[in-house]
Amino acid sequence: MNEQPLMQKRQHPLWMLYQIGVSVKEVIVPILIFFVFNIRNEALWVKLGSIALILYIIFRIITIIFQWKNHTYLFTDNNVEVKEGRFVSNKRYIALNRIQSHQQQTSVLHRLFGLTSLSLITGTSSDNAVIKFEMISDKEAERIKWIIQENKLNTPEDDNELNEKVAKDQQKLHYKISFGEIFLIALTSIYVIAIFPVLVSIYFKIDEIFKLDAFVLQIFSFLTDSWILITITLLFLIGFGIGSGVIITYLRFGNYQVSSDHEQIYISRGIFNKTFYTIPREKVNGLIIEKAIPRRLFKFVKVKIVSLGDLFDESEMETDILFPFIRERKLKDLLPEILPSFKLSEEMNPLPKQALFVNLIQPSYLLVIVTFFIFFFWPEFWFVPVIYAFLLIFYRIAKTYLSKYAQTGKRIQFQTGVLVTETFITIREKVDELEVNQSWLEQQFGLATISLTSRAKPIHVSTLEHLPIETVIEYYLWFKQEASGNNRVNDSKQADI
Numbered sequence: 001m002n003e004q005p006l007m008q009k010r011q012h013p014l015w016m017l018y019q020i021g022v023s024v025k026e027v028i029v030p031i032l033i034f035f036v037f038n039i040r041n042e043a044l045w046v047k048l049g050s051i052a053l054i055l056y057i058i059f060r061i062i063t064i065i066f067q068w069k070n071h072t073y074l075f076t077d078n079n080v081e082v083k084e085g086r087f088v089s090n091k092r093y094i095a096l097n098r099i100q101s102h103q104q105q106t107s108v109l110h111r112l113f114g115l116t117s118l119s120l121i122t123g124t125s126s127d128n129a130v131i132k133f134e135m136i137s138d139k140e141a142e143r144i145k146w147i148i149q150e151n152k153l154n155t156p157e158d159d160n161e162l163n164e165k166v167a168k169d170q171q172k173l174h175y176k177i178s179f180g181e182i183f184l185i186a187l188t189s190i191y192v193i194a195i196f197p198v199l200v201s202i203y204f205k206i207d208e209i210f211k212l213d214a215f216v217l218q219i220f221s222f223l224t225d226s227w228i229l230i231t232i233t234l235l236f237l238i239g240f241g242i243g244s245g246v247i248i249t250y251l252r253f254g255n256y257q258v259s260s261d262h263e264q265i266y267i268s269r270g271i272f273n274k275t276f277y278t279i280p281r282e283k284v285n286g287l288i289i290e291k292a293i294p295r296r297l298f299k300f301v302k303v304k305i306v307s308l309g310d311l312f313d314e315s316e317m318e319t320d321i322l323f324p325f326i327r328e329r330k331l332k333d334l335l336p337e338i339l340p341s342f343k344l345s346e347e348m349n350p351l352p353k354q355a356l357f358v359n360l361i362q363p364s365y366l367l368v369i370v371t372f373f374i375f376f377f378w379p380e381f382w383f384v385p386v387i388y389a390f391l392l393i394f395y396r397i398a399k400t401y402l403s404k405y406a407q408t409g410k411r412i413q414f415q416t417g418v419l420v421t422e423t424f425i426t427i428r429e430k431v432d433e434l435e436v437n438q439s440w441l442e443q444q445f446g447l448a449t450i451s452l453t454s455r456a457k458p459i460h461v462s463t464l465e466h467l468p469i470e471t472v473i474e475y476y477l478w479f480k481q482e483a484s485g486n487n488r489v490n491d492s493k494q495a496d497i
Contacts, residue, residue: 001223004238007074008072008073008074008081008083009072009074009140010068010071010072010073010074010135011066011135011136012066012113012115012136014083014113014115014135014139015068015134015135016065016068016135018109018135019067019068020060020061020064020066023057023060023061023064023098024057024387027053027056027077027144030049031053032052033049034049034050034053035050036376038232039097045230049255056309063086063087064138064442066086066087067084067086068086068299070083070084070085070086070089071084073131073133073350075096075144075147077151078095078096078097078151079093079094079095079096080093080094080096080099080120080131080132081093081432081436082094083312093113095132096121096148096151097152098122099119099120099121099122099131099148100116100121100122100147100283101264101277101278101279101283102114102119102120102121102148102277102278103119103275103276103277103281104117104118104119104141104151104274104275104276104277104280105117105273105275105276106138106270106273106274106275106276107273108271108272108273109438109459110135110246110284111272111274112195114137114138115136115137115138116136116138117132117134117135117136118132118133118141118144118145119131119133120132120144120148120480134426136414140226145203146317151442153206169407170261171259171260171261171266172259172260172261172337173257173259173336174259174260174334175256175257175258175260175323175326175334176255176256176257176258177253177254177255177256177257177324177325177328179301180291180323181326182249182250182254183249183251184192184295184298184300184325185249185253185324185325186242186245186246186248187242187245188292188294188295188298188300189245189249189294191244191245191246191248191249192242192244192245192246193241193247194240194246194248195240195241195245195248199318200429237489250271251271251272252267252270252273253269253324253325254270254276255268255271256268256269256271256324256350258322258338260281260337260338262281263280263282264278264279264280264281264339265278265279265281265322267279267285267321267322268277268408269344277471278281279305279307280397281339283307284305284306284307284342285306285307285426285430285454285455285456285460286306286334286424286425286454286456286460287303287304287305287306287322287339287424287426287428288303288304288305288306288347288423288424289302289303289304289331289344289423289424289425289462290302290303290304290420290422290427291303291328291420291423292419292420293419293420295325297395299327299328299329300325300326300327300328300376301323301325301327301328301331302321302323302325302326303321303322303326303331304320304322305320305321305322306320306424306426306455306456306460307455307456322327322338331344332344332346339410340428341409341410341427342425342427343411343425344413344423344425345406345408347406347409348404348405348406348413348415349404349406349468349471350401350403350404350465351401351403351404351405351467352447352468354445354446354447354466355400355403355447355465355466355467356396356397356400356401357445358441358442358445358447358466359396359397359399359400359466360396360397361441361467362395363395363440364392365383367388367389367392370384370388371385371386393417393433398418399417399418400416400417400466402415402416402417403415403464403465403466405464405471406468407474407478409444410427410428410429410430411425411426411427411428412425412426412427412428412452412475412478413425414452414462414463414464416462416463418468418469422462424460424462425450425453426452428461428466428478428479430454430480431452431453431454431479432453432454432455432485433451433452433453434450434451434452434453434475434476434479435450435451435453436448436449436450436451436472436476437449437451438469442466446468446469447467447468447469448466448467448468448469448472448478449463449464449465449466449467449470450463450467451464452474461489475479
């Protein structure tokens with residue numbers, strides 16, 4: 001690898017067969033209609049439809065062949081030249097130093113032939129932000145990644161500086177998912193019941209052919225004959241659900257690892273379908289920490305990254321998850337290592353007492369509508385709006401007490417939500433817009449609502465209601481200080497408070 005061979009390369013020829021298979025899959029319904037269900041039908045529409053479908057498939061095969069032939073790439077010292085197109089080829093040049101991260105996915109089909117899929121993300125906002133090689137050899141993918149890494153290190157630095165940079169580039173493993181975590185993910189998610197709808201669907205499909213009703217009724221009668229058999233059956237179903245949930249979770253999150261160097265965060269996962277992607281540290285605009293009710297008992301959280309969507313090719317994989325499942329205490333220890341700017345604040349401020357009163361007296365139009373219809377049409381169900389009112393009061397009380405906030409230096413942290421609490425952490429320079437609103441009720445009690453907008457895909461907005469007006473003014477001035485320093489203040493971002 002001392003010299004880059006200056007020759008154009010193409011993707012593996014199996015790419016053509018794969019695309020042909022995808023094209024046939026897209027027209028599988030017309031194929032069944034014209035060549036299976038109406039094979040003996042001599043109607044004109046069947047003949048014309050069959051001819052049109054055959055012509056379309058031939059056209060797609062021809063375009064796929066030309067698309068493979070015209071899609072070439074060449075890595076030079078400073079650029080990658082990509083030529084693509086079907087009948088008319090287009091060429092584009094991308095500087096290697098514009099490539100900010102990469103994603104790699106290896107499906108079961110890829111692994112059968114020693115291939116992989118590699119996407120290079122440039123970080124631009126254009127339609128050509130991603131350079132994708134859907135089927136190349138593992139060796140070729142390693143060569144491309146080596147070229148990109150070599151370009152990053154190929155700077156006019158002396159040997160000492162270069163050695164220091166290489167040393168910093170050594171990846172440090174921060175996290176590897178354990179089997180205990182996989183088991184708890186399955187236990188506290190819908191994976192434990194996901195297999196049963198599938199089995200029911202399979203049963204109905206088989207029943208259409210073999211008529212299993214009598215046999216199933218006989219089995220059901222036998223199993224419900226005694227409490228012992230009922231207990232054994234229930235235990236078996238519970239064990240089967242948990243076992244299938246663990247298997248599904250393992251296949252999805254097995255071998256999940258997070259490592260980093262001083263510039264990039266590296267995430268890999270998968271057993272059969274392996275994925276690998278990188279995230280530049282400087283492009284992380286915030287963190288979202290989710291706590292679902294079942295997982296709060298075990299103090300486990302899910303961590304997502306708020307980042308520029310243009311960095312990611314999300315068509316085939318989730319690339320916004322930093323930790324799918326991690327203990328909160330462990331997260332607090334790891335964040336300073338991985339993203340020091342987004343350290344989790346343990347002490348957060350609750351909303352004032354006035355916020356609870358404002359939440360409770362806010363009108364609920366849905367409650368009014370439900371009450372009207374119940375008492376007008378179904379008065380015998382008078383208890384429904386009463387139950388709904390109690391649930392609404394409980395929800396608003398929980399919402400008030402679970403909403404919290406904190407601000408330390410350049411870092412700000414909001415917690416919102418009830419069934420799933422969401423803690424949003426960001427820093428001042430990553431906030432693109434701060435908006436302040438005051439309703440009439442808030443004005444009477446000295447409160448205000450604040451919203452923070454950060455660039456992401458889609459745009460991420462975190463809103464916290466009913467903060468003390470003094471705190472809102474403080475946050476507004478805190479943001480204005482950063483915005484003024486970067487000449488980003490405009491009239492739309494200023495609020496009349």
